[in-house]
Amino acid sequence: AQSVTQLDSQVPVFEEAPVELRCNYSSSVSVYLFWYVQYPNQGLQLLLKYLSGSTLVESINGFEAEFNKSQTSFHLRKPSVHISDTAEYFCAVSDNNAGNMLTFGGGTRLMVKP
Amino acid sequence: DGGITQSPKYLFRKEGQNVTLSCEQNLNHDAMYWYRQDPGQGLRLIYYSQIVNDFQKGDIAEGYSVSREKKESFPLTVTSAQKNPTAFYLCASSIDSSGPYNEQFFGPGTRLTVL
Numbered sequence: 001a002q003s004v005t006q007l008d009s010q011v012p013v014f015e016e017a018p019v020e021l022r023c024n025y026s027s028s029v030s031v032y033l034f035w036y037v038q039y040p041n042q043g044l045q046l047l048l049k050y051l052s053g054s055t056l057v058e059s060i061n062g063f064e065a066e067f068n069k070s071q072t073s074f075h076l077r078k079p080s081v082h083i084s085d086t087a088e089y090f091c092a093v094s095d096n097n098a099g100n101m102l103t104f105g106g107g108t109r110l111m112v113k114p
Numbered sequence: 115d116g117g118i119t120q121s122p123k124y125l126f127r128k129e130g131q132n133v134t135l136s137c138e139q140n141l142n143h144d145a146m147y148w149y150r151q152d153p154g155q156g157l158r159l160i161y162y163s164q165i166v167n168d169f170q171k172g173d174i175a176e177g178y179s180v181s182r183e184k185k186e187s188f189p190l191t192v193t194s195a196q197k198n199p200t201a202f203y204l205c206a207s208s209i210d211s212s213g214p215y216n217e218q219f220f221g222p223g224t225r226l227t228v229l
Contacts (some may be wrong), residue, residue, distance in 0.1 A: 009154060036220075043118075043204055043220035044157075090156060100145060100208055100216050104156035 002027045002093050006105035014113050015083055021076040021108045023065075023091030033074040034092040034102065035065055044090060050074065061085075086112045117141065118221035120205050125226045127192070127199070135190045135224045137205035144210040146188040147218065150174060151202040160203075163188055164210070192226065200228045 007022045025031060032051050036044040048059040055067040065076045074091060091105040118139045127133045139146065145164050149157040159172030163182040177196025182188055188207075192199045202225050206218040 004156075006156075034217075041223070041225070043120075043222045044206075045220070046217050049217070100210070100218070101159065101162070102157075102218060104158075106154055106156040 002031070002095060002103045004091050004093050004103055004105035006089075006091055006108045008108050009106065010109045010111065012111045012113060013081055016080050018079050019077065019081050019085075019110065021089050021091075021110065023074045023076065023105060025072055025074065025091070025093045027072075027093060027095050029095045029097055032094045033065075033067060034094075035059075035063070035074070035076050036090045036092060036104075038088045038090065038107075040087075047076075047089070081110070081112050083112050083114060085110060118205060118207055118219055120203075120221040120224050122224060123222065125224055127226060127228050129228055130194045132191055132193050133226065135192070135203055135205075135226070137188045137190065137221060139186055139188075139205075139207045139219075139221075141207055141219065142185070143207035143219070144185070145208045145216075146182070147206040147208075148172075148178075148180065148188070148190045149204045149206065151204055151223075157204065160190065199226055201226060 003026045005024045013019045034049045035047040037047045038044045048057045050057050050067045058064045063078045088107045088109045090107050092102040121136045147162045148160040158174050161180040163169040179191045204223045205221040208216040208218045
């Protein structure tokens with residue numbers, strides 16, 4: 001069975017500072033990894049995903065995540081955050097045994113302060 | 115515009131009442147999902163449907179029921195048997211469920227509060 005752990009429930013950070021949101025997973029087979037973002041009282045939007053190939057994936061708004069198989073991690077980073085990045089971020093995993101079922105982590109609330 | 119709509123946005127229910135949450139998609143997706151979101155627990159799968167007239171229980175199906183009579187619609191009924199129904203409910207869809215790489219698209223959610 002798969003599982004996802006997001007180690008930090010809340011991450012406060014000042015505007016223009018770098019941030020890392022941590023995600024670790026467990027799975028016995030090859031995995032597919034996703035980061036979703038949720039703004040207050042809204043649904044989830046896909047931020048970026050790792051399916052295969054390059055282990056570093058990027059989003060259009062400056063976030064990036066690196067798949068590290070040996071450490072079973074998929075941490076999300078941004079070198080300089082904006083107030084508008086304030087949201088909840090969810091890491092999710094799927095694998096060939098799960099079909100299209102996603103297993104979500106508990107979420108990390110990113111709070112960007114001016 | 116293609117997308118997923120959920121209604122109502124906010125719903126209040128008295129204890130002992132059944133309520134139905136609507137989910138409609140015009141993306142021509144085969145697969146649809148219902149999730150429950152509670153603070154600090156992420157999303158948990160309630161039910162999913164891979165094709166019309168077929169659906170399967172997810173991790174927390176007790177106290178819920180669904181139907182899939184049309185491809186574009188997947189309503190969720192929260193019954194009186196659900197002991198703690200106050201939560202944020204999210205509907206999602208994907209092209210199909212044949213592979214783990216198909217992105218799930220989410221609706222805006224319905225916040226249900228039991229009074």
